[in-house]
Amino acid sequence: MKFFTELFTSLDQTTKTLDKIKALVTYFENANDRDKLWAIALLSHRRPKRSVNATLLGLWASEVAGLPPWLFEESHHVVGDLAETISLVLPPPDETSSQTLSEWIEFIKSLEPLTVDQKKEKILWAWQRLEPMQRFVFNKLITGGFRIGVSQQLMVKALSKHAEVKENVIAHRLMGNWSPESGNFQELVLSEDSLDLSRPYPFYLAYALDSEVSALGNIEDWQAEWKWDGIRGQVIVRKRELFVWSRGEELVTDKYPEFVVMLDLLPDGTAIDGEILPFKNDLPLSFNKLQTRIGRKVLSQKQLKEVPVAFVAYDLLEWQGNDVREWPLEQRRAQLAQLCAAGSSVLRLSPTVTVDSWERLAEERMRARELFSEGIMLKRKDSTYRDGRRRGDWWKWKIDPFTIDAVMIYAMSGHGRRANLYTDYTFAVWKGDQLVPFTKAYSGLTDEEIRAVDRWVKQNTIEKFGPVRSVKPQLVFEIAFEGIARSTRHKSGIALRFPRINRWRKDKPIHEANTLEDLVKVLESNS
Amino acid sequence: MSLLEFNDRGIYCRKADVYLDPWKPVKRALITHGHADHARWGHEKYLCTESAAPVIRHRLQLSNQLQTLPYGQTIDINGVHFSFHPAGHIPGSAQIRVECNGEIWVFSGDYKLQQDNFSEPFEPVKCHVFISESTFGLPIYRWRSPEEIFSEINRWWKKNQEDGKVSVISGYSLGKAQRILQNVDAALGNIFVHGAVDNITSILRAQNISLPGTIRVLPDMKRRDFEGALVICPPSAVGSPWLRRFDPYSLGIASGWMNLRGARRRRGADRGFVLSDHADWNDLNGAIRETGASRVYITHGYSEIFAKWLAENGIESGIVKTQYEGELSEIIEGTDPEANNTTETVA
Helix, strand or coil, rough: CCCHHHHHHHHCCCCHHHHHHHHHHHHHHHHHHHHHHHHHHHHHHCCCCCCHHHHHHHHHHHHHCCCCHHHHHHHHHHCCCCCHHHHHHHCCCCCCCCCHHHHHHHHHCCCCCHHHHHHHHHHHHHCCCCCCCHHHHHHHHHCCCCCCCCHHHHHHHHHHHHCCCCCCHHHHCCCCCCCCCCCHHHHHHCCCCCCCCCCCCCCCCEEEECHHHHHCHHHHHEEEEEECCCEEEEEEECCEEEEECCCCCECCCHHHHHHHHHHCCCCCCEEEEEEEEEECEEECHEEEEEEECCCCCCHHHHHHHHCEEEEEEEEEEEEEEEEEECCCCCHHHHHHHHHHHCCCCCCCCEEEEECCCCCHHHHHHHHHHHHHHHEEEEEEEECCCEEEEEEEEEEEEECCCEEEEEEEEEEEEEEEEHHCCCCEEEEEEEECCCEEEEEECCCCCCHHHHHHHHHHHHHHHEEECCCEECCCCCCCEEEEEEEEEECCCCCEEEEEEEEEEEEECCCEEEHHHCEEEHHHHHHHCHH | CCEEEEEECCEEEECCCCCCCCCCCCCCEECCCCCCCCCCCCCCCCEECCCHHHHHHHHHHCCCCECCCCCCCEEEEEEEEEEEEEEECCCEEEEEEECCCCCCEEEEECCCCCCCCCCCCCCCCCCEEEEEECCCCCCCCCCCCCHHHHHHHHHHHHHHHCCCCEEEEEEECCCCHHHHHHCCCCHCCCCCCCCCHHHHHHHHCCCCCCCCEEEEEECCCHHHCCCCCEEHHHHHHHHCCHHHCCEEEEEEEHHHHHHHHHHHHHHCEEEEEEECCCCCCHHHHHHHHHHHCEEEEEECCHHHHHHHHHHHHHCCCCCCCCCEEEEEEHCCCCCHHHHCCCCCCCC
C-alpha cells in the first residue's frame, strides 16, 4: 500500500504529463507483479465490488472520531468526498501496516460475506493502522469512484516504457475482458498471443475542429460522413461468437438482441467500429428513444418493437482474423462496404457526404439536425486507425448547439477538484411571472468565473438544504444544448441533451431571460 | 444593555462609543491586527498594539490618527476598560479584552495556538463572553505540527534544486510570508521575495523582528540569478505573468485550505503545504474551553455549524455576521491589497 499511496500522492501533486509518467514508471519498477496488475486495473476503472455501504462507513467514522452524525455530514458536504472526509476526521493511527495493495484488496474482498458487525470490526481495525493518505486510498478502494487524473493513454505510455513493449500493442492488450483477479501481469502485458476471444480494439477518437474547415486543404483528400448521436460501439465476430462493446469498454452484447444477425452477415475474424443507433423504417430516431432502452436489464417485446436498433458501420478494424488498422481508410472502407452490401436493416454502412467544395459541405452540414445527426465527421482518406484521442487525421465538425438564456436559482457544491466550491447550478426560465427550473448544468465556466459565481452564491443565499442553496434570482447564463425532448419526469415537462453553460450573460437582467414557451417552440420545430 | 453589540459597522461598545475592527468608517476604532479585512481605511482614530502599528501605519497611510497601547495595559474609556492580549496570529496581533463593572468580554480577532517563532504567543484570557472566529471550524481541519510541514517544505526545496527548478511558494504577504521565511532552512540557498512581501518584511525588520536575509525580485534579474533559490510571493502572483521569469519552477501554496484535496488540485499548484495562521478544529475548541466563557459568539468561518456544535456541548452560542474573511484571501486572488498596490515589481 505504501508504494501505491506514494504513486497516488505524486500523481496528485503534479499536473505535468512527464512527471506523471515518471511516477508511474517508478511505481511499476518497485511494485510486485500482483500489485502492478491491480494498479493497472484501478487506473483503468476496474475495481473490487463494493462490499460496505457508504452510509455505514460515514457513521462508523463519526463514531470513532467522537462527532455527531450531522457534523460529519456537514463536513462531508464541504469536502465533497466521503473517503477523504473519513480520512480527515479520524484520529491519527496508532499502528503501522506493511500490507501491500493487493493484500488490502484481498482484505476488502473478504468483507463481502461478513455480517455488518464483523465488517465494522475489520474496517476499524484497518483504519487504526493506516496513515491518513493510505486511509484515503483504502476508503476509495471500498467506495469506488477512484479518479486519479491519469488517462488510459498516459498509463499505456508508462507501461510501454517499463515493459519495453510498443504503445499500441499495450493499448490493445489492456482492452476488453481481462480481470486482475484471474489474470497475471506477465500474461496481460508481456505475452504475445491474445487469450481473450472478445478483446476489442482501442477506439480512435477525434477532436472538434478548431480552425476553418478550408484549412484542411483539398476536399478530395477527405471523407465526410454524418456524425451520429448514439452509442459508439464495436461489433466483433470470432469463432462463431458475437461480441458487442461500447466505448466505455462495457460488453453489451445482451442489450442488443437484434445484433444476433451479425453472425450471419459477418465471417469469423471481423471487427467493425460503428454507432449503435435507434433506427426505424430506414430512419434514425432521436437519442432520447435509445435512452429508454439503456440501463434496462430486461427488454420487453414492446421496447424492442418501438425502439429497434441498428449498427451504423464506420470502419473495419479486423478482417479475416488480421488487424487491418494500418490499412489506409479508403481500403478499409471499400472492404467494409462489401460487408454491408447485403442490405440488412441492422448492419448499415455509414453514408458519406460527397460534395466538391467546402462551401457545399457547409451547406450539407446545416441539414444535420433534420437527420438527427450531430454534424459531420471528417477523415483523411489515407489515415490509419489509431488509438485514443488524436489530432490531425480525424475531426468532428459539429453543428452549433441550441442556446437559451436562463436564470440561476439553485447552486450545489461540486466534487473532486470542484469540492467546496459552488459549481453545479439549476436554471430556470419564465412561465408567466414564475421561474420554473428546467435543467442543471455545470461545465463551461472558466476557473475564474467559477470562483466569482461561488463567492456570489455564498453572499446571496436565500436558503440552505444540505449541499444545495437557493439563491437570489439575479444571474443570467446562456445554456447550450444538443437536443430537447418531452419528459414526464421533469417539472418543466422537457429534458435537454448535453446541457452546459455557454457563457455568463452579465449584460442581461433576469426579465430578459427566455420563457418556457420559447423552449417548447424549439421542441416543436425539432420533432 | 449589552457590553458589546453587533451592528452594520462592526462590533460596538455603546458605553465607550468605540468599535472593534469596524468595516465601515467610524470615529474611534480598536484594531486587532493589520490584515485588510480587520484594519480598514477611513476611521478618525485608531488604537492597536505597538508591534501591529508600523504595518497598519504603512498600509493605511496613517500618522497622528493612530495610537498604540502595549499588550496587557489597560485604557479606560468612559468607565470601560480595554486591553490587548496576544492572539498569536501575526506579529502584533491581539485579542481585545473589554471589561465593565466586572463583566468581561473578549474579541479574538484572528488567532492561532501554534508557535510560529516570531509572533507573540497566544495568551488565553478568562472571560464571560468570547467572540471567536471559526475560519477552520470543522473537524476536517486539523493541523500537523509546523515542524513536520517545514521539513516537508525543506525537502521540496532540496528536490527542486536537484531537478533544476526554482521553488516558488505563495503565502499572504503579511504574516504567512515571514513565517515561511523565519522557519525554512535558510542555509539551503538564497531566498527571494516579491516586492509586496519585501515591503512588509522591511517594516517588520525595522521593529526589531529578526528574519533571515532576503533579496527582492527586481525586473532586470535573469533566470540564472534564481538558480536553486526559494521565492516567496503573495497569492495574487499565482497565475500571473510575474512567475514566468522563474521557469522552470515548482509552485507551492502554503495555506490551511490545502488540507483538502479539491482545493489543492483546483489551484494548479504542484504542492500544497498545510500551514495556517488560524486555529484548527482542536485549537478552536481548546481555546474556547480555556476562556471559561459561558456564552460564545462566532464570527467568520463555518459559523453556523460551529455554533451548533458548541450549543450541543453546553456552551450558549450565537452567530455574528461580519465582513471578516479569515484565510479566504489566500485562495481567492486579488484580495491582498498589498500585492495589488505594488506595481513597481511587476515587470
